[in-house]
Amino acid sequence: DTAVSQTPKYLVTQMGNDKSIKCEQNLGHDTMYWYKQDSKKFLKIMFSYNNKELIINETVPNRFSPKSPDKAHLNLHINSLELGDSAVYFCASSRLKQDKDTTQYFGPGTRLLVL
């Protein structure tokens, strides 16, 4: 019954590897997001998709490539991992604006550690 789920919860890998994080929402939302939380807990948006279409790309390195196979899924693939990529990555979803409700609901996060 989880609303927004992410896998894996923890990911430990070596520099230079390629890895993917998966996200699924069962809320029937049209919009999905990826956020990055750094070691100081600061949260910043990376991408936003609307019905499988990329809408927001916040100057993220092109080693990061989001993919949305359908509106319930938004995956994040990271190539050539670097030490600075170590962070917690959160997926979120929301409805398209309805009655001014733009609330985003977050997944549990994926804790990525690059060694």
Added chain:
Amino acid sequence: GNSVTQMEGPVTLSEEAFLTINCTYTATGYPSLFWYVQYPGEGLQLLLKATKADDKGSNKGFEATYRKETTSFHLEKGSVQVSDSAVYFCALSLMSGGSNYKLTFGKGTLLTVNP
């Protein structure tokens, strides 16, 4: 650009003390405002929200009022519990990319409540 400023933490209180966490914002437009909470080792949970001026959001004894004249959304609780220990994030939501809304977060305030 849009930004959110929260009071610096950490905040340490005794159980049953009164809590205020200040939050002010700068925005080009009329944002929706949110408080999210992150318990240790967990993801972000929506605590409360307000979508227009003078709205009051409330949940679990927490309250915040959208003050347009002072561009503020301060979080308050009359009597905190040990279980309220967490990081609290203030955030605003505005349209970006033409159709989607992105959250801009404050830096978070760590609250520790001692018995």
